[in-house]
Structures are given as C-alpha cells and as structure tokens.
Amino acid sequence: MSTPTLDKPRVPHPDPPAPRRGAPARSLPAAAFCAFAVLVGVLGAAASLHGVISDWGWMLQVTAVVGAIVLAANLVRALGARRYLGTAAGAVVAVAVLTFLFFANTAWLGVVPTASTYRALLRVWALANDQMGSQVPPVQSTGVIVFSVCVWAAAVALAVDALAFEIRAAALAGLPLAMLLSISSLFEANGAGIGTVSVTAAGYLLVLAASRWQDGSGSGRRAMELQDPGSGGRGIPGPRTRSALLQGTAIIAGALATLLVLPSAIPGFSKGMLTEGTRPSWGQLATNIDPMIALGNDLRNRSSGTVLHYFTDSHTPVYLRTSVTGDLTTDRWEPDPDIYRVPATENLVTRAFPTAFEAARPAFTRVVTDKYRGAWMPLPANAITLSGLGGSWGWSPDTGTLRAAKGAVPEAEDYTVMSVNPEITAKSLRELSASMPGGFFAEVDQEYLALPQDTPDSLAEATNTAVAKAGGEAYGQAVAIQDYLRSTVFTYSEKTPVEDGYDGSGMKVIDAFLQEKAGYCIHFASTMALMARELGIPSRLVTGYSPGTPTGVKITGQNGAELNEYIVNSRNAHLWPELYFPGAGWVAFEPTPGRGVPPAYAPALPASTASSAGDPRLTNPSNSSSGPSSAESSASTPAAAPGSGPDSGTPFSGLLPLVLIVLLAGAGPWAARRIQRTGRLARMRRPGESAQDYGRETGAAAAWAELVALGLDHSMPMRHDESAGDYSRRLARILPSAAGALSVLAGAYERMRYAPGRGQPDAAVLAEALSEVKHALSAGMGPGERLGRALWPRSLFAPRPLEPFGYASGR
Numbered sequence: 001m002s003t004p005t006l007d008k009p010r011v012p013h014p015d016p017p018a019p020r021r022g023a024p025a026r027s028l029p030a031a032a033f034c035a036f037a038v039l040v041g042v043l044g045a046a047a048s049l050h051g052v053i054s055d056w057g058w059m060l061q062v063t064a065v066v067g068a069i070v071l072a073a074n075l076v077r078a079l080g081a082r083r084y085l086g087t088a089a090g091a092v093v094a095v096a097v098l099t100f101l102f103f104a105n106t107a108w109l110g111v112v113p114t115a116s117t118y119r120a121l122l123r124v125w126a127l128a129n130d131q132m133g134s135q136v137p138p139v140q141s142t143g144v145i146v147f148s149v150c151v152w153a154a155a156v157a158l159a160v161d162a163l164a165f166e167i168r169a170a171a172l173a174g175l176p177l178a179m180l181l182s183i184s185s186l187f188e189a190n191g192a193g194i195g196t197v198s199v200t201a202a203g204y205l206l207v208l209a210a211s212r213w214q215d216g217s218g219s220g221r222r223a224m225e226l227q228d229p230g231s232g233g234r235g236i237p238g239p240r241t242r243s244a245l246l247q248g249t250a251i252i253a254g255a256l257a258t259l260l261v262l263p264s265a266i267p268g269f270s271k272g273m274l275t276e277g278t279r280p281s282w283g284q285l286a287t288n289i290d291p292m293i294a295l296g297n298d299l300r301n302r303s304s305g306t307v308l309h310y311f312t313d314s315h316t317p318v319y320l321r322t323s324v325t326g327d328l329t330t331d332r333w334e335p336d337p338d339i340y341r342v343p344a345t346e347n348l349v350t351r352a353f354p355t356a357f358e359a360a361r362p363a364f365t366r367v368v369t370d371k372y373r374g375a376w377m378p379l380p381a382n383a384i385t386l387s388g389l390g391g392s393w394g395w396s397p398d399t400g401t402l403r404a405a406k407g408a409v410p411e412a413e414d415y416t417v418m419s420v421n422p423e424i425t426a427k428s429l430r431e432l433s434a435s436m437p438g439g440f441f442a443e444v445d446q447e448y449l450a451l452p453q454d455t456p457d458s459l460a461e462a463t464n465t466a467v468a469k470a471g472g473e474a475y476g477q478a479v480a481i482q483d484y485l486r487s488t489v490f491t492y493s494e495k496t497p498v499e500d501g502y503d504g505s506g507m508k509v510i511d512a513f514l515q516e517k518a519g520y521c522i523h524f525a526s527t528m529a530l531m532a533r534e535l536g537i538p539s540r541l542v543t544g545y546s547p548g549t550p551t552g553v554k555i556t557g558q559n560g561a562e563l564n565e566y567i568v569n570s571r572n573a574h575l576w577p578e579l580y581f582p583g584a585g586w587v588a589f590e591p592t593p594g595r596g597v598p599p600a601y602a603p604a605l606p607a608s609t610a611s612s613a614g615d616p617r618l619t620n621p622s623n624s625s626s627g628p629s630s631a632e633s634s635a636s637t638p639a640a641a642p643g644s645g646p647d648s649g650t651p652f653s654g655l656l657p658l659v660l661i662v663l664l665a666g667a668g669p670w671a672a673r674r675i676q677r678t679g680r681l682a683r684m685r686r687p688g689e690s691a692q693d694y695g696r697e698t699g700a701a702a703a704w705a706e707l708v709a710l711g712l713d714h715s716m717p718m719r720h721d722e723s724a725g726d727y728s729r730r731l732a733r734i735l736p737s738a739a740g741a742l743s744v745l746a747g748a749y750e751r752m753r754y755a756p757g758r759g760q761p762d763a764a765v766l767a768e769a770l771s772e773v774k775h776a777l778s779a780g781m782g783p784g785e786r787l788g789r790a791l792w793p794r795s796l797f798a799p800r801p802l803e804p805f806g807y808a809s810g811r
Helices: 028-047 058-078 085-102 115-134 145-166 170-187 194-217 221-225 241-266 425-437 457-465 474-486 496-500 509-518 519-532 655-684 697-715 724-734 736-754 763-779 784-790
Strands: 306-312 320-325 360-369 383-387 393-396 401-404 414-422 539-545 549-557 560-568 573-581 585-588
Touching: 028 058, 028 145, 028 170, 028 194, 028 539, 058 085, 058 145, 058 496, 085 145, 115 145, 145 170, 145 194, 145 241, 170 194, 360 560, 360 724, 383 724, 425 573, 457 509, 457 519, 474 519, 496 509, 496 763, 509 519, 519 539, 519 573, 655 697, 655 763, 655 784, 697 724, 697 736, 724 736, 736 763
Parallel strands: none
Antiparallel strands: 306 360, 306 560, 320 539, 360 414, 383 414, 393 401, 539 573, 549 560, 573 585
8 A cells, every 4th residue: 555545535424413512312211221220229328228227117218219319300301401400300309309208397388498498407407417426326217317318318319310421420420329338338237238239239330331321322422423424323333332341341340359359358348347336426526425335436436535534532433324224135225215213403312222231431523524425424323412413314213323304415514422332342242142032133123134035045055154163142153254254265355346247235246255255345244244134133234434544633522521533535434234132232243354353342363365465554553332443444345446456546547448449449440541541652752663563552553542542531432444544534523623633643653554664753743632632522521521531431441442353444
C-alpha cells in the first residue's frame, strides 16, 4: 500500500444528529427493570440494619418509601422528561410519602407539608438523635427511629437513582449502598451478614445492567454515538457486547471474591466491627453507662477524660451503682423499666436493714458529675440519705437505684449521700447459710431465681464442676463458683469474644463463653449469676463504676469529716453479681479474674492471666464494703471491642481496613488507567522504535492506542468495520474542535503502519493532540459524569483494540 489511507477517497456519510441533552425516553419494561434494580439494592442494604434496629416491622415503611421513589423516578424518565427531572420527581414523592406515613395530621391533605409539619420534623429528628445516641443496638423500633431509617433509605435510593440513571456514573452507585451496609458492619454483633451483602451486591449488578440498558434503549447521546453513519441511524454490533460481557464477568468475579475474602479479612461482615454494645454518640463523648447489659462505648472508651469524681470518708474505695438487672430470661437483658419507684427525697425509703450483722459503718460520699449525663444516677450501696440532687428522680427501694423521671434531661449534679455498710464476714454468711433450709428464699421476687427456657446444658455441667466439693450450703457454693471462674481454667480476654463472635449478653453468649472459657466482666458476672440460680440461689447483676483513682486531694464534708477525692472515667465501668442470703440481703461477689481482689468475706484463689500481667491499672489498694473490691479499669470490659486492649489503639482503629478497601475499590480502576496512559506516553517518546504489539506499542502506535482507549472511556468506541481514517473522521464530525488533532494522530498512525519510511511527527505533537482530544471528549459532560468515567474507565474492560479480531483497519 503506497499511499496513506487518509489520502483515499471516501464515500460521504451524513452527519449524525446532534445529541439531545435531555434524558432519553425509555420503554416501560426498561423503566420497570431500572426501578426493580434500585429497589433490590436499597432494600438489601436496608435489611442489614436488622439487629441495629429491633424487629422487622420497620421494613414495611422502608419498602413503601423506597418503592414509591423508584417507581416515580423511572416513570417520569420513561415519559421522556428532561434530565434530572426523574430524580426530582422521586424526591417530591419521597417527601409526600414520608409526610403521609409520619406527619399526616400536620399536613394539608395528609401529604403536603406545612409549617406545623416542619416544627414536628425538628422535634422528631432531635428525639431520634437522642435515642440513637443513647441506646445500644438493637435500638428499639420507635416511631422516631423508623422515621430516621426511612429518611436515610430514601436518601440512598435517590443517590443510587441519580448516579446510575441521571449522572450516568453507575459504578459509583455502590457507594450509597455501602454506607448502609457499613452501619450494621460497625454496630451489629453479627455484622452486616453474608445474606444482606449478597442481596445488595446482586442489586448493584442489576443497577449496572439497567444503566447499560438505558444507554441503548433511547435516542440519547450514547446510542447516537454507536450508530453507523451509513446505516440510516441503525445501530450496528461493535465491541459493546463483548465489553459488557467482560465487565459483567469482572464485576461478578470481584463480588464473589469479596464475599469470600472480606468475612475472614475484615470485621463487620461476619461479626460487628465494634460489637454489641457500641452506640453512636453523634460526635459527643460517650460518658454515661447505658443501662443495657452491653455496656457500650463507655466500656470501650480509651480516652482519659474524667466522667465524674467523688469525695468519701470511707476507709475503702467506693463502688458506685447505677442500675440493677434481675430478669435474665429475655433475649435482651436490661433493668426493669416498670419497677416500683417513689420520688427521691432527702431520707430515702429503704427495706429493712440486714439484722444478721453486729456492726455497720456509716460513710459520707459527695459525687460531682462532670461529663456524666446518664439517666441512672451513680450511688454507693446501702444509701439512706441524699442531699443536693436537683431535678426529678425516681428511687427504687428494692434495687437501691435512682433513675431520672420520664422526659427529664439529666444535668450536671453535685450531691452527697450517706450510706451504712454492714461489716460482712465469711463466718456470718456461713452461719446464715447453715441455719436456713435449702431453697428458703420466699422473701425474694421469683424473678431473681428464673432461668431462661433456652438455658444450655453447658451451664449445668459447669455448675456441677464448680461446686463438686462445696457441699450443700449456699455460701460455700457461691464461693466455689467464684473460685472456679477466677481459676486458671478461665482466661480474662479482651479479644476472644470479639474474634469468635460472642460479645454481649444472652444465653448464646454464655454458652459460647463456657465453651471458649475466655471473656471479660460481662461474661464472668453473668455466668456466676446464672450458675447461682441453677443452684437455687437468687442473683442479680449490677452495673456501675469501680472505685476510680485517688488524687490525694482532701476536703471537709458536711459532717466535718475529711473526704478523699477519687476520679472516675469511662474505663472504670464494671459489672458484678449480687447474691441474696436471708438475713444478710444482697451480697456482692467478684468472679472476674485478674480484674480485682474479691471482698474479704469471699476470698478467692489467685488468678494469673496474660491480659492482666503488667497492667498497673488493675490493682486496687483494698477491698470495698459497697461492692466487689477492686477497680476494674478499661480493660475489664473494653475487651468487647477491637482496639480496646492495653496494647491496641482506639475503638475505631478497626475502621482503617474498611476505609482503605473502600478507597482502593474506588481508586483501583482509576489508578490502573493512569498507569496505562503514562506507560503509553512514555513509549510514544522512544526514538527509532516501531512496535505495534498490544501493550508494547511505541511511537504513533502508542498514541493511537491511547486515542482508542479515550474513545472507549467516553462511549465513542472504534468499530470493527472502521479504519483509522474512518474513525478519526467520525470523531471529527462529533468533536469539530479536535478535528486537527484527530487528523494528526490518524495520519501518524497510518504512516507508521503502511509507510514506515515516511517521517513521523514529534512525540510532543502527538501528546498535545491527545490532550486536545481528551479535553474535547469531556467538554460537554458535567462534573459527576466526568468523575464517574474517571473512576470506571471502560477501556480497561474492553477487548484489545488493535488486535486483528478486535478492530479492523480497512482490510
């Protein structure tokens, strides 16, 4: 071939019609498929919130809201509306449906918001933030919580719809879906779950397929670009089918690999990254102990900020009690909200003081709540007088706890408590147990003896092992249980419950703990309480704070006595069991090994665990009469979260792998395309070389390969039946501003291919021509579309453009 192809005469083709800037009209089947794809993806991601939100009833409202949005948006687009009007219609319908479901009594005709609706919305949103920020998962599915979930689901549905079908960056539509999945990955004990992740991934693939269907179902810009100028506007088959197949195969393979790899590589997909008990604090320091047994962020908080401080004249550090849980038969262990309470006054109503002890010692304790804003006010045990406490509080004589009145907002407090602590001895407890017939606990509510119906056999087996040599009296059995749990048979571990997925509370957790024999204070205290019930000994669980750290500061109290100061932070949060003995009342025990010295009336075997060695925070100077006697620092419960051990980082350090994977997933194709382009530009500058093999092109061939890749990236691919000249002229008709640059690139390539002896333009000229073409291709696109094409370059997944079977060159 003696003359360059560009010099050959060509049959003139009619110019393609100018692209229409509005959204292409679509058939109803295409619109229905797009709506179905978004619905599957969003509902799959929303379903992962089960476990973060209790029950399943809220999914009905979410389905109604999301279904209305996707139907409205795609119906408007199917009617040929201009671009972005479909998503706008979905947003209008979202507002109407949310108003109808949650604010109908404030709206005009039940669907049109009014000023009253806006005021109600502000109140509901504030309540939702408060409830979400103060509860541990699963959060109760109240009306305000369901409204919040519906709002977020609506926002995700609109984002997916806009990205896939308006901005036309379908690859980015997975990011909003991943946001919903990440919530359960962080806060649900079992993670997002393979089931919901799989459904969401399937929905995402459907969205990608629907986006491609949209590209070819109308008369918009992309469909026009693939038409054959000589076929009367009729599209012809090109590399699109093979490209779609390769892209779909790559996406499905990546999804399958993700489902197989992520559960073992990253927490949050098979179990929660932050585990049960963690709650969002909406940017505020979590300082109060949540009354739920899963103690939440307070137990995992590694910050050193002071939650509260107190002054006391007690000869031993004081345990501060916040709440008591007696019903252990439910799936969710928490204090009884309906327990009998009376208004708190200066003289607290108390049950009869234990008569079995000859002596008791009064103690004065002044508590100052610095950052503490809990609904349960910390008090020492056996409180009898209270002064200086503001607000409205309910006092429970049965549990000795104070709770804020319904609707009350806790504020900073400074109050003084007088408590009377009996001097309990092992001898007195042994004598009391020996004098009482077995099971004589009629004076105690039967709630404290009840066991769940799903009590595992492992509990009875462990109990029999623990008390095998203890005899039949209750006190000896209680000490035997404590000794068994504190022995070397069990290990205090902050990581095992998280890694093996049994962090939190409930019988399944206790069964797993007895099998693994590793856990922290929640596991040890709960197990001792249940083992005591197995033997007929009433028990309950107490949430509170261990004694804290002495500061050396002294003040003078109301009674003229000298009070010593202690500071308490969230790492002092603790859980311990109390067992009931007739004549003695409720007596505290300390079964958690390595995290405190048991009280003098229940000495235990020394426990040596790897997790307690060398940690100076685990030692407490002496025993306390108001609780199990030693300070349990953060390590006593933060075990529940990754990064909560002494040698680990913050509770959110586990977020780093997930963030990195999200960033890599989004930037991976972009980086690969950048590397490919840089390599071609570098090979284009090699003098004296003329390689044309794919991936190793040099000179003009490398420049032409980059031009073909740019066309693919911008949905203007080179067809099988086109030569270089044909393709460059077709692009020139669409991009007249780049006609000169296209002529330079095509001419240089065809001279290199068919007339290698003729001169070639300088590499700088070719690079400038490529830059002009790239600018022209992206000039008519919005920022969102440009970003989508940069993050998802189609040329990476297309067939090799210069292979003989891929794109012809006029042969």
